[in-house]
Amino acid sequence: MAITIDRNDTQLIDVPRGLTNVVVAETAIGDVRGEEGFFHYRGVSGVELAAEARFEDAWNLVALGGLPRDGAESAAFRARTASARAIPESLHGSLSSIATSALDPMAQLRTGLALISSADGRRALYDETETERSDDAIRLAAVAPTLIAALHRWSTGQDPIEPDGDLDPVTDYLRMLTGVTPDIRLATALGTYLTAAIDHGFNASTFTARVIASTGADLASCVGGALGALSGPLHGGAPARTLDMLDDIGAPERADAWVRERVQHGGRIMGFGHAVYRTEDPRSRLLRGVAQRLRADGLATDRVDLAVTVEQTVLRVLDELKPGRALRTNVELYAAVVMEACGIPRELFTPTFASARLIGWGAHACEQVQDGKILRPSSRYVGAASRPR
Incomplete structure (x- = not known):
């Protein structure tokens, strides 16, 4: 952490870009534990x-x-x-x-x-x-x-x-x-x-x-x-773009080629990666199960199956081409699938969030x-x- 002196002789402290890991306030409302893959509201598991x-x-x-x-x-x-x-x-x-x-x-x-x-x-x-x-x-x-x-x-x-x-x-x-x-x-x-x-x-x-x-x-x-x-689009605007991605892929058999092209050319893959979690986003795991139950009950389309295939493909290709990179599924992928199954228009995904x-x-x-x-x-x-x- 660099320390410099400005023209008024006031001490300035450099912090990481994006304020990563910098504590700016105390709160009793909740917490996210990125290494554990856990979050809570006032001590109660979210x-x-x-x-x-x-x-x-x-x-x-x-x-x-x-x-x-x-x-x-x-x-x-x-x-x-x-x-x-x-x-x-x-x-x-x-x-x-x-x-x-x-x-x-x-x-x-x-x-x-x-x-x-x-x-x-x-x-x-x-x-x-x-x-x-x-x-x-x-x-x-x-x-x-x-x-x-x-x-x-x-x-x-x-x-x-x-x-x-x-x-x-x-x-x-x-x-x-x-x-x-x-x-x-x-x-x-x-x-x-x-x-x-x-x-x-x-x-x-x-x-x-x-x-x-x-x-x-x-x-x-x-x-x-x-x-x-x-x-x-890097915050709450992501779920709608996740559906755009699934639209672009179209079918499970196209997932591998689509993902490889994105990874090899440094393209962004919506629904993956998180600023805090270094393991699977627990909300993603939760909503994957929700989406699969809706699919089993006939309340969701094969969009669920495509999302699962894309998730598995992304993780496999990343492990192959970018070994050691902590990039896992985040909440947006299955949130988009669940909201679509509930009849919420795509343009209302972020307002609903x-x-x-x-x-x-x-x-x-x-x-x-x-x-x-x-x-x-x-x-x-x-x-x-x-x-x-």
């Missing part, structure tokens, strides 16, 4: 929660600090989140115009959440009580699926469907999106994915949310910045603002020499 499709329990855990202690607490949390799902009717005109604009779905979601937050009269986190901040976080996470579904339906010339508080949020999202109450197995499959997507360490979008929160800004601004980061990650962003923003210290790193100037006036 994989175990997801495997049981306990989406609302995981939401309760991340947002409020603990799992429900009994049925009454579970019911109270469901009622609290259900009452926060509705879009203000006064915004329908503005939102329907946004839905038919040239904005992509992620930009529409950012804009829509900002409008809803403003209509709700939400204030800067700096000026709110802890209870008000918690209400903000639950409101934005609860209304996001309703907003995603409504924007999509407006964009396709359909009327939006009002949320149904008697349904769990995952089932209701699919119903509002497709117009049909889904098969319970599809809702469970999507619930598994969304539970596993709630939080995952200080990734780019979560860190962005915390940086904005450190300024005391309103929560919609925090998650708006996070949504911008998530839209990037965001609808779960909003829970984590809200918790992180609320935690960061309590610190009271603005995040303000330094830089090293490497341009032309400065000249006196």
Whole structure:
């Protein structure tokens, strides 16, 4: 680690590119252990929660600090989140115009959440009580699926469907999106994915949310910045591109030649590699099983079989051509296959991911603002020499 002195005699410390392995804050929300292939929410295994499709329990855990202690607490949390799902009717005109604009779905979601937050009269986190901040976080996470579904339906010339508080949020999202109450197995499959997507360490979008929160800004601004980061193809934009890859390969017998060509020419293979994991992404293993069960039940196509073949081929070819390289399957490969089986349009893969990650962003923003210290790193100037006036 190099140490230099700037022109103000202030000590500067060089850190690795991308802030790799640099601790920038303390958190009680969750952790990712890359060498172990393990992640948790407040000490509870994320994989175990997801495997049981306990989406609302995981939401309760991340947002409020603990799992429900009994049925009454579970019911109270469901009622609290259900009452926060509705879009203000006064915004329908503005939102329907946004839905038919040239904005992509992620930009529409950012804009829509900002409008809803403003209509709700939400204030800067700096000026709110802890209870008000918690209400903000639950409101934005609860209304996001309703907003995603409504924007999509407006964009396709359909009327939006009002949320149904008697349904769990995952089932209701699919119903509002497709117009049909889904098969319970599809809702469970999507619930598994969304539970596993709630939080995952200080990734780019979560860190962005915390940086904005450190300024005391309103929560919609925090998650708006996070949504911008998530839209990037190297972050949350990957699942849709994973399906593009499977489309390009087309058939299992073409996988070997396609993968070899990419590896030999240094091309990127979507759905593989992770910034933290040095072993198999546990979310990928989990969702592979989910996808294969949907396939066995006749609820998914042979896209699942192709994804499994591509995964096996990529790992085999990498071991052959790039021995020792720690590049394994990440969550995007099977997340894309599962979302497609659930009837979610490809352009809504990243917004759907965001609808779960909003829970984590809200918790992180609320935690960061309590610190009271603005995040303000330094830089090293490497341009032309400065000249006196």
